[in-house]
Amino acid sequence: xxxxxxxxxxxxxxxxxxxxxxxxxxxxxxxxxxTMIDGRPIVDEDALAHLEELSESTRILAHGVGLSIxxxxxxxxxxxxxxxxxAAHVPLAWHSEHLGYTHVDAAPLGTMLALPRVEESxxxxxxxxxxxxxxxxxxxxxxxxxxxxxxxAESDYTHAGFLNELVRRTGCGLLLDVYxxxxxxxxxxxxxxxxxxxxxxxAVREIHIANGVERRGLMLDVHSRTTRSETRALLxxxxxxxxxxxxxxxxxxxxxxxxxxxxxxxxxxxxxRRWTA
Amino acid sequence: MTRDLxxxxxxxxxxxxxxxxxxxxxxxxxxxxSTGLLVVRECVxxxxxxxxxxxxPQTAARLEARGEFxxxxxxxxxxxxxxxxxxxALAFLAEAVxxxxxxxxxxxxxxxGEIVRAVLAA
Numbered sequence: 001x002x003x004x005x006x007x008x009x010x011x012x013x014x015x016x017x018x019x020x021x022x023x024x025x026x027x028x029x030x031x032x033x034x035t036m037i038d039g040r041p042i043v044d045e046d047a048l049a050h051l052e053e054l055s056e057s058t059r060i061l062a063h064g065v066g067l068s069i070x071x072x073x074x075x076x077x078x079x080x081x082x083x084x085x086x087a088a089h090v091p092l093a094w095h096s097e098h099l100g101y102t103h104v105d106a107a108p109l110g111t112m113l114a115l116p117r118v119e120e121s122x123x124x125x126x127x128x129x130x131x132x133x134x135x136x137x138x139x140x141x142x143x144x145x146x147x148x149x150x151x152x153a154e155s156d157y158t159h160a161g162f163l164n165e166l167v168r169r170t171g172c173g174l175l176l177d178v179y180x181x182x183x184x185x186x187x188x189x190x191x192x193x194x195x196x197x198x199x200x201x202x203a204v205r206e207i208h209i210a211n212g213v214e215r216r217g218l219m220l221d222v223h224s225r226t227t228r229s230e231t232r233a234l235l236x237x238x239x240x241x242x243x244x245x246x247x248x249x250x251x252x253x254x255x256x257x258x259x260x261x262x263x264x265x266x267x268x269x270x271x272x273r274r275w276t277a
Numbered sequence: 278m279t280r281d282l283x284x285x286x287x288x289x290x291x292x293x294x295x296x297x298x299x300x301x302x303x304x305x306x307x308x309x310x311s312t313g314l315l316v317v318r319e320c321v322x323x324x325x326x327x328x329x330x331x332x333x334p335q336t337a338a339r340l341e342a343r344g345e346f347x348x349x350x351x352x353x354x355x356x357x358x359x360x361x362x363x364x365x366a367l368a369f370l371a372e373a374v375x376x377x378x379x380x381x382x383x384x385x386x387x388x389x390g391e392i393v394r395a396v397l398a399a
Binding site for chain 2: 118149216220
């Protein structure tokens with residue numbers, strides 16, 4: 001069974017202190033420990049020092065949001081500057097990013113959109129993944145994102161087939177978010193059985209689990225709640241296949257901490273510990 | 278249907294920002310009519326409202342009391358959607374400092390000053 005991990009909340013160092021003894025991995029979003037000043041990203045020194053201290057007893061993962069690896073006009077270099085700073089101070093087990101884009105023509109979209117599963121996307125992504133693998137001496141994983149928009153009309157690949165092809169062409173790993181998969185299935189984007197049967201699970205190094213909200217009949221990956229039984233049932237189907245997965249991460253957003261509370265987050269980690277034992 | 282990713286992404290950006298786009302592409306027309314796009318646009322606005330209520334609470338509260346907060350956020354998002362919270366707040370406050378109501382304008386000027394001071398101190 002994989003080890004357990006959870007999100008690092010940059011706004012609440014005491015929460016990280018409380019959760020660190022309960023897990024083997026803490027996952028930090030590099031974007032969240034930086035702020036933009038005069039057009040340059042400045043990394044919070046206190047957060048860096050805290051992560052460095054935590055890394056003595058807990059393995060640290062970087063999970064990006066703002067690289068925008070799928071932007072046609074180029075990815076977000078500011079994100080890489082932040083990741084450079086983080087990696088220089090904190091030993092990272094690996095880093096990951098979402099398979100989507102948050103910037104268009106260098107301007108933030110305010111959301112993350114999925115790429116069409118076409119050859120043109122592979123041509124864009126593969127050299128970038130190879131650049132990341134060469135730049136950072138650690139594995140790089142990609143996470144599929146929830147797509148709320150109608151599926152692109154001329155896909156060349158299935159969802160799993162597209163991920164498999166990225167792995168085959170570049171040697172990157174995969175981060176499988178069980179809740180995202182559940183959202184996509186609920187929203188009519190993915191047929192679960194076919195996805196699980198087709199995915200190359202040997203590339204899945206990390207699994208995410210979370211919960212969110214439903215709006216206008218669509219499930220959203222807001223990561224604002226503790227997990228529900230349906231998601232854990234899907235996890236039960238994924239775990240026996242994901243024999244190379246090293247960690248299961250309970251993911252929550254910093255914005256959800258005041259509502260969730262430290263006790264419920266700790267309780268969720270303990271629940272997942274028992275669930276996966 | 279275009280498979281040019283740059284064109285596709287620009288059209289989708291337009292749809293996210295405004296809910297419509299000039300292209301006559303059939304798939305983009307489907308996106309424009311979709312519940313998914315509506316939900317994406319609602320989420321973009323809701324997150325920014327949350328950040329602005331936290332980053333410039335005085336201005337947000339005064340605009341809210343006048344029933345103008347959501348419309349002000351929507352106007353901002355049609356123009357731009359800065360990624361970092363201070364940039365977002367400064368872009369939002371740039372309009373609010375010129376508000377006709379001096380109570381709103383003064384709150385915005387004060388909060389803009391506080392954010393600038395925090396930036397300079399960083």
